[in-house]
Amino acid sequence: MIVSLWPLFSVSVSGQEYESKEKGFEVCVVQQAWHTGIIIETADVDSLVWPEISGYRHKRYVDISWGDEKFYQVEGRPFFLAARAVLWPTQSVLRIYPFGLPPERSYGSDARMKTIELNREQFTLLCRFISNSYLRDQDNQPQPSTVYGKSNIYFLAIRNYHLFRTCNTWVALAFKNSGFDIRSFCVLNANQLFRQLEKIDG
DSSP states (O other): OOOOOSOEEEEEETTEEEEEESSOEEEEEEEETTEEEEEEEGGGOOTTTSGGGGGGTTSSEEEEEEEEHHHHHSSSOOHHHHHHHHHSOEEEEEEEEEEOSOHHHHHOTTSEEEEEEEOHHHHHHHHHHHHHTBOBOTTSOBOBOOBTBOOSSEEEEEEEEBTTBOHHHHHHHHHHTTTOSOOOTTOOSHHHHHHHHHHHHO
16 A cells, blocks of 8 residues: 555645655555556655646646657557667656556556655655656756657656666666665666565565
């Protein structure tokens, strides 16, 4: 479960309400088919750390993930785009998907999930990593992907996508940058990622 029983108190930041937890924050890593993402509760996030979260507070959760700009957004899984994504570096995108139902109901029994508890500093670093993953314009604003028409879910991201830097690599890097002693190098598939995440509990 992603719901925490830690004591809460409400703080107002830049006109937005978020819940500041005194002891811990819970996030969930989800993997389903080609998708691997990080699920957080929108109320937990300080908008001074990740300003764009303010646009998602109408939903309880947000799923953040990263991938090749073209392959990630296309319907189906065309082989030529999959080959293009892994054989040479390509533009990446952040996928920011808000939803309301609990993750177990939203993703179903075929999804692999792992809940990880972070302290305040670790959670702040995770949110800052996400915010810093946008490829921003000269006004420091996220740039929507326009490869298939302007998107309100996919945004241009830093770092190129390729065979040795996948969505699983990105998730591992997110937790590594949050202060956890795991590696991101050569974490290419979900099995490798979840083996690294198991170290967090140990």
